[in-house]
Amino acid sequence: MTDHPYNEMPRSDDNQSLFRPVAVGGRGLPGNLALAPMAGATDGVFRAICREQGASLTCTELVSARGIRHDPGWARSWRYLAITPAEQPVAIQLFGADPDDFDYAVRAVLEHPVLSSAFAIDINMVCPVPKVVGTGAGSALMRDLPLAARVIRSAVAAASGYEVPVTVKFRTGWDAATADTPAFARMAEQSGAAMLMVHARTRDMMYAGQADWSVIARVKAAVSVPVFGNGDVRDGPSAVAMLRETGADGAAIGRGALGNPWVFAHAAAALRGEAPLPPPDVAARAQTALREVRERAANLGEARGVRESRKSLLWYLHGTPRAAETRRRAAVVESLKEVERLLADWESSFFDKNGAVHFT
Numbered sequence: 001m002t003d004h005p006y007n008e009m010p011r012s013d014d015n016q017s018l019f020r021p022v023a024v025g026g027r028g029l030p031g032n033l034a035l036a037p038m039a040g041a042t043d044g045v046f047r048a049i050c051r052e053q054g055a056s057l058t059c060t061e062l063v064s065a066r067g068i069r070h071d072p073g074w075a076r077s078w079r080y081l082a083i084t085p086a087e088q089p090v091a092i093q094l095f096g097a098d099p100d101d102f103d104y105a106v107r108a109v110l111e112h113p114v115l116s117s118a119f120a121i122d123i124n125m126v127c128p129v130p131k132v133v134g135t136g137a138g139s140a141l142m143r144d145l146p147l148a149a150r151v152i153r154s155a156v157a158a159a160s161g162y163e164v165p166v167t168v169k170f171r172t173g174w175d176a177a178t179a180d181t182p183a184f185a186r187m188a189e190q191s192g193a194a195m196l197m198v199h200a201r202t203r204d205m206m207y208a209g210q211a212d213w214s215v216i217a218r219v220k221a222a223v224s225v226p227v228f229g230n231g232d233v234r235d236g237p238s239a240v241a242m243l244r245e246t247g248a249d250g251a252a253i254g255r256g257a258l259g260n261p262w263v264f265a266h267a268a269a270a271l272r273g274e275a276p277l278p279p280p281d282v283a284a285r286a287q288t289a290l291r292e293v294r295e296r297a298a299n300l301g302e303a304r305g306v307r308e309s310r311k312s313l314l315w316y317l318h319g320t321p322r323a324a325e326t327r328r329r330a331a332v333v334e335s336l337k338e339v340e341r342l343l344a345d346w347e348s349s350f351f352d353k354n355g356a357v358h359f360t
């Protein structure tokens, strides 16, 4: 370990808060709990809600650098690129495998009047899906360090004129047999990345199996830039455990935030050593679910906004008693009226005729 201040491993017997601001390049994050980007789930509507609940950093879903270069008017990309002040600080995540695409896309994004407000440009070297790795992008770059370095350098050179940091999100490696995550992390730092986020699974694990946090600790020990650990952090205790076990500067929460944006407030309280917060009650869950659907409907039109919110409704209802019938209805809702009725019925199912609550 170096003596860089970010490498100070918190001791388990001290009561120093684990919730800390983080410096990324020349910029500051208000805290160290990030919403991990998830395509199809973490759109601007959800990102703003997570930010309100205390997420210190959010990130767009992955956007193709080549698409930005070759899609006139960004007809296909804009929906995924659009960011709003309510989500700040928000990074824009690009994927691709051609350094020239990154050179073009980073400059184009940072020249744009809205997108230039991005906190950072994040490069996706993490995505495992065949459609992405088949083009040499995403986690496929973990098998080609020279190309990964050229991609990062190209993005860093393009972003430097705008003083915007470039961050990199990657996995443990392609597979357990070939993974050398500290070497990859050093390459990313030497290529100019200002912050690293490690999803502690290999590509061949996809999203299954347990994340190996020991890899996060090895990455943290290998570099001086801030490191965010990711994988299986889903509540206050797991956020505390991951940061204590690894010495990472921050934690990124993905699936644990789906239908549960409150996880950021809960995790922040745990990192500060405060008493656990009460879980959100059914009214808060119903109101937040409805807000998501309404805002998506306002952005995309009612039919599409409602259809694209079915999944999030299921996430908000998940794990509650009497949810089975509600879930069946949620899977086929078509209009805001139906969503309102569904959530009102769901909420009232928690109260008996005397107004007593069955479940919160």
Ligand SMILES: Cc1cc2nc3c(=O)[nH]c(=O)nc-3n(C[C@H](O)[C@H](O)[C@H](O)COP(=O)(O)O)c2cc1C
Pocket: 036, 037, 038, 039, 040, 041, 060, 061, 062, 093, 124, 126, 127, 169, 199, 207, 230, 231, 232, 233, 234, 252, 253, 254, 255, 256
């Ligand atoms: C449905 C889904 C979509 C995802 N999309 C992205 C993405 O666009 N960009 C990215 O960097 N990671 C993406 N990820 C990975 C997550 O950001 C995160 O690294 C992973 O889910 C592990 O964290 P968790 O255990 O907290 O969920 C996605 C994950 C899921 C489940």
